[in-house]
Amino acid sequence: MFTDYKPHRGYDEYFSAADEPRRALSPLLSSLGQLGLEELNRNHVAAGMLLKRLGATFRLNGSGNRGVERILPFDPLPRLIASGEWLTLERGLVQRLEAIDHFLADVYGDQLILRDGIVAREDLETSQGWRPQMQGFKPPLNKWCHISGLDLIRDGQGTWRVLEDNLRCPSGVAYFLENRRVMKRMFPSLFSGRTVQPIDDYPSHLLQSLRELAPWTERPTVVLLTPGVFNSAYFEHSYLAQQMGIQLVEGRDLVCQDDRVWMRSTGGLEPVDVIYRRIDDDFLDPAVFRPDSMLGVRGLMQAYSAGRVAIANAPGTGVADDKLIYAYVPEMIQYYLGEEPIIDNVPTYLCSRDKDRAYVLEHLSQLVVKAVAEAGGYGMMIGPHAGQEEIDDFAKRIEANPRNYIAQPTLELSTVPSLSEGELFPCHVDLRPYVLRGKGAWVSPGGLTRVALRRGSLVVNSSQGGGCKDTWIVSERGNGQLQLQGSSSC
Numbered sequence: 001m002f003t004d005y006k007p008h009r010g011y012d013e014y015f016s017a018a019d020e021p022r023r024a025l026s027p028l029l030s031s032l033g034q035l036g037l038e039e040l041n042r043n044h045v046a047a048g049m050l051l052k053r054l055g056a057t058f059r060l061n062g063s064g065n066r067g068v069e070r071i072l073p074f075d076p077l078p079r080l081i082a083s084g085e086w087l088t089l090e091r092g093l094v095q096r097l098e099a100i101d102h103f104l105a106d107v108y109g110d111q112l113i114l115r116d117g118i119v120a121r122e123d124l125e126t127s128q129g130w131r132p133q134m135q136g137f138k139p140p141l142n143k144w145c146h147i148s149g150l151d152l153i154r155d156g157q158g159t160w161r162v163l164e165d166n167l168r169c170p171s172g173v174a175y176f177l178e179n180r181r182v183m184k185r186m187f188p189s190l191f192s193g194r195t196v197q198p199i200d201d202y203p204s205h206l207l208q209s210l211r212e213l214a215p216w217t218e219r220p221t222v223v224l225l226t227p228g229v230f231n232s233a234y235f236e237h238s239y240l241a242q243q244m245g246i247q248l249v250e251g252r253d254l255v256c257q258d259d260r261v262w263m264r265s266t267g268g269l270e271p272v273d274v275i276y277r278r279i280d281d282d283f284l285d286p287a288v289f290r291p292d293s294m295l296g297v298r299g300l301m302q303a304y305s306a307g308r309v310a311i312a313n314a315p316g317t318g319v320a321d322d323k324l325i326y327a328y329v330p331e332m333i334q335y336y337l338g339e340e341p342i343i344d345n346v347p348t349y350l351c352s353r354d355k356d357r358a359y360v361l362e363h364l365s366q367l368v369v370k371a372v373a374e375a376g377g378y379g380m381m382i383g384p385h386a387g388q389e390e391i392d393d394f395a396k397r398i399e400a401n402p403r404n405y406i407a408q409p410t411l412e413l414s415t416v417p418s419l420s421e422g423e424l425f426p427c428h429v430d431l432r433p434y435v436l437r438g439k440g441a442w443v444s445p446g447g448l449t450r451v452a453l454r455r456g457s458l459v460v461n462s463s464q465g466g467g468c469k470d471t472w473i474v475s476e477r478g479n480g481q482l483q484l485q486g487s488s489s490c
Contacts, residue, residue: 005426040419056239083475096150107124107319151164152431153411202444205442210276285298372403450467
């Protein structure tokens with residue numbers, strides 16, 4: 001099957017630089033060889049049809065009610081991560097979120113990190129995620145980040161790095177769960193006699209974490225607040241609500257009275273203790289944020305301030321999603337925790353700094369430039385793949401609004417074999433693990449591996465033609481091979 005497969009330069013997760021199979025993956029490669037490329041392609045087509053029947057679809061940004069529902073392209077070759085390596089990543093993710101949580105409590109409180117000059121006040125207060133309305137708020141358990149999806153990459157040497165932080169309404173977990181379901185149904189032979197850490201208990205961990213945010217009652221009522229059916233992630237909203245056994249609601253289903261949030265039902269008003277919100281801060285409460293919002297609930301922030309409802313994630317967390325604030329996280333870890341980062345950032349130039357900006361403008365053809373508040377692969381230029389017209393355009397944008405841009409080296413993201421045009425091709429990947437934080441912290445085993453299915457592309461976002469893979473966390477045998485757990489336990 002892999003006779004004609006040629007890894008790119010950099011780090012391929014199936015094969016070494018000498019194009020030799022990594023010994024740890026030999027059991028999987030043997031099973032794939034027995035399956036054969038023709039059967040793999042046939043089952044791949046069937047997997048896409050199954051995902052469509054399951055409703056695992058999304059809408060492109062801006063498509064609105066005229067958009068066409070699409071499945072997230074699924075690639076059947078799994079990505080494997082050794083359990084020992086994964087334990088280090090888990091510790092790094094928990095460490096990073098602990099520091100970010102301290103940062104959020106601080107900047108909306110005493111602002112010591114600003115006083116001590118670690119983070120520039122101007123960089124904070126010019127962030128599109130900054131919500132001055134949240135100053136003085138203390139969320140339940142004094143935690144701000146409850147559900148996070150941090151994007152990790154492996155560079156050309158195989159070193160893990162954090163690429164982005166996603167704290168407002170991180171998406172993709174439904175596809176992470178459905179990928180495993182489809183793999184087990186369509187490719188059972190790959191699991192036979194082997195072990196993979198299970199992931200199907202994510203919804204129960206999520207529900208437990210949400211319930212822990214309401215310590216004032218022994219039986220908290222949790223709801224998932226969605227913008228509605230035309231949102232690009234509505235499938236995920238309805239899927240998670242169903243899996244947790246909670247109500248999926250829109251703003252019109254909720255009302256605030258006597259500093260409490262109530263849900264309208266056929267039996268009258270029922271109290272709500274925890275809201276897993278999947279709408280942006282600006283639309284949560286027209287009395288505090290955007291007055292023209294039709295998606296939120298008037299009076300919600302008053303109930304939140306009174307400590308009678310929990311909101312996950314807390315409003316205001318988006319300031320830490322800002323790609324400029326991201327650059328400060330290693331310093332946050334040292335400042336708040338007194339530790340060195342377990343997982344490093346990607347080296348980052350801040351165009352708001354004169355020295356960095358001068359370097360970026362001189363080396364635009366070699367760098368990746370990102371708008372700090374954009375997502376989904378938008379507002380980005382990959383210098384080595386850009387034409388002169390695009391480079392000149394981004395130079396003008398940076399000079400006009402330097403605060404809005406960062407730049408990073410063009411990294412050789414690791415590759416994993418993927419089906420591209422019916423053949424196996426080395427495609428670049430990233431990884432979005434999910435971290436839940438209630439009274440404690442829990443990290444999903446693996447996460448959503450996103451894959452750049454367009455040949456040669458570094459952009460993994462679904463809105464830019466990217467797809468996804470199943471991610472297996474596997475234990476190591478004494479001989480250096482990876483042992484995979486039986487399908488009954490995954």
